[in-house]
Amino acid sequence: MNKLVVVTGASRGLGLAIVKQLLKHTVIKYDVLAISRSKSDELLQLEEEYSTSDKRLHILNADLLKLNNIQALCTKMVKDYGRPYALINNAALGFDGVLATMHNSQIDELLSVNVQAPILLSKYLLRPMLLNRKGRIINISSIIAKTGFNGLSVYAASKAALEGFSFSLAREVGKAGVTVNCVAPGYMQTDMTQSLQGEKLESVKRRSPLGRLATPDDAASAVLYLLSEEANAITGTVITVDAGSTA
Numbered sequence: 001m002n003k004l005v006v007v008t009g010a011s012r013g014l015g016l017a018i019v020k021q022l023l024k025h026t027v028i029k030y031d032v033l034a035i036s037r038s039k040s041d042e043l044l045q046l047e048e049e050y051s052t053s054d055k056r057l058h059i060l061n062a063d064l065l066k067l068n069n070i071q072a073l074c075t076k077m078v079k080d081y082g083r084p085y086a087l088i089n090n091a092a093l094g095f096d097g098v099l100a101t102m103h104n105s106q107i108d109e110l111l112s113v114n115v116q117a118p119i120l121l122s123k124y125l126l127r128p129m130l131l132n133r134k135g136r137i138i139n140i141s142s143i144i145a146k147t148g149f150n151g152l153s154v155y156a157a158s159k160a161a162l163e164g165f166s167f168s169l170a171r172e173v174g175k176a177g178v179t180v181n182c183v184a185p186g187y188m189q190t191d192m193t194q195s196l197q198g199e200k201l202e203s204v205k206r207r208s209p210l211g212r213l214a215t216p217d218d219a220a221s222a223v224l225y226l227l228s229e230e231a232n233a234i235t236g237t238v239i240t241v242d243a244g245s246t247a
């Protein structure tokens with residue numbers, strides 16, 4: 001039987017890379033519920049590609065900033081597609097800016113999408129996982145949770161919160177066969193990091209012993225590993241995928 005995986009922020013960047021790897025996986029067959037506010041051309045193309053035989057990709061449009069709608073979204077997912085095997089909390093906002101001039105509305109939005117939405121999605125999708133006595137929750141953090149970076153204090157707080165949440169939740173649900181982990185990527189070139197260009201970008205690359213940035217595919221591979229049977233004994237931890245830049 002195929003394993004159902006819910007991926008948030010699936011329209012582009014890392015989320016899209018995760019969806020592609022899930023659909024291409026040959027050892028385990030994954031069905032995917034892809035959540036984002038918009039349907040990107042690439043996601044629509046994938047939907048067409050996987051629409052022929054058994055439909056394995058379903059795209060759901062939802063704005064995770066609307067926290068009050070999350071319970072209904074989860075109920076609908078389980079009713080329409082069954083109990084999920086895994087939840088990948090990947091959607092996030094990456095506003096940067098010095099704290100002193102950051103609008104309170106931006107702080108609110110960032111903490112809602114990056115922290116509260118993953119917590120609520122975990123809460124409502126954990127129930128069906130507990131009934132299955134098997135499941136995986138993977139939260140996408142960032143190396144910024146542990147390293148300082150000028151202009152990213154609120155974003156850093158959101159990722160550190162997600163890591164703390166993951167460690168304690170892992171303790172709470174381990175006995176029921178559910179693992180909870182984080183993947184913490186370093187800088188990847190996506191829409192979120194568009195402003196990182198020129199000398200700043202080169203200096204980030206130089207910090208890596210491998211002389212390069214991690215790619216969305218590198219981080220997606222760590223997610224796929226955590227979903228596998230081989231990762232059965234891994235819970236309550238963070239896998240860093242940063243081409244060694246924090247070593």
Ligand SMILES: NC(=O)c1ccc[n+]([C@@H]2O[C@H](COP(=O)([O-])OP(=O)(O)OC[C@H]3O[C@@H](n4cnc5c(N)ncnc54)[C@H](OP(=O)(O)O)[C@@H]3O)[C@@H](O)[C@H]2O)c1
Binds near residue numbers: 008037091092093
């Ligand atoms: N890029 C990096 O260097 C980097 C480094 C470390 C960690 N990360 C983390 O990796 C993850 C993916 O980042 P990325 O670089 O792929 O970002 P991205 O290219 O900006 O993509 C963000 C995704 O989140 C979705 N999203 C944003 N707000 C949403 C909302 N309110 N409701 C539903 N979906 C929403 C976006 O879709 P729509 O706009 O269509 O809604 C999009 O699919 C994030 O957790 C990020 O913090 C990124």
